[in-house]
Amino acid sequence: MSLDTELLASSFAQIRDRSTEFTDYFYSTLFADYPQVQPLFANTPMQSQAKKLFASLVLVVENLTNPDQLGDALTGLGARHVQYGILPEHYPMVGNTLLKTFAYLLQERWTPELEASWTNAYGAVTELMLAGANYSPEVLQLQS
Numbered sequence: 001m002s003l004d005t006e007l008l009a010s011s012f013a014q015i016r017d018r019s020t021e022f023t024d025y026f027y028s029t030l031f032a033d034y035p036q037v038q039p040l041f042a043n044t045p046m047q048s049q050a051k052k053l054f055a056s057l058v059l060v061v062e063n064l065t066n067p068d069q070l071g072d073a074l075t076g077l078g079a080r081h082v083q084y085g086i087l088p089e090h091y092p093m094v095g096n097t098l099l100k101t102f103a104y105l106l107q108e109r110w111t112p113e114l115e116a117s118w119t120n121a122y123g124a125v126t127e128l129m130l131a132g133a134n135y136s137p138e139v140l141q142l143q144s
């Protein structure tokens with residue numbers, strides 16, 4: 001992964017202590033922009049889900065310089081998402097919402113350079129998660 005690790009880490013440091021604000025905005029925006037994904041969370045306890053999502057962002061940022069460990073964690077996470085009924089087409093929805101959330105929290109500190117770095121990082125995370133996911137035709141059929 002060739003990522004701008006310093007820029008990612010320094011921007012994340014600015015929201016590290018605002019996890020509730022981050023996840024409240026993230027999920028309300030995700031469900032407003034993409035109502036079709038809300039049913040996927042129908043049986044999910046949202047408070048603990050929000051904590052897990054934020055913890056996984058912390059894990060990503062803390063392990064940017066440790067790609068092997070990060071890769072294992074993310075392929076495993078991607079494999080579990082198949083079980084949750086998540087499809088590859090859902091990943092850009094979460095990606096767009098994450099960027100919107102950063103922009104909202106960082107306001108004027110959210111620059112085009114940061115947007116490019118986070119877009120790139122989310123692309124790398126998605127690639128690793130999907131590498132761990134089995135979307136064979138049989139799996140897709142089971143879900144339909």
Ligand code: HEM
Nearest residue numbers: 037040041043044052053056077080084086090091094125
């Ligand atoms: C960067 C991408 C993503 C990250 C880092 C992430 C992170 C997580 C984490 C940490 C969990 C907790 C359960 C576990 O560890 O297996 C989780 C669960 C879940 N994620 Fe994601 N996720 C991502 C993408 C997505 C996408 C694209 C969707 C679809 C809209 C989604 C929907 C869900 C759902 C529905 C659950 C809850 C499953 C349950 O009820 O237990 N996630 N996610």
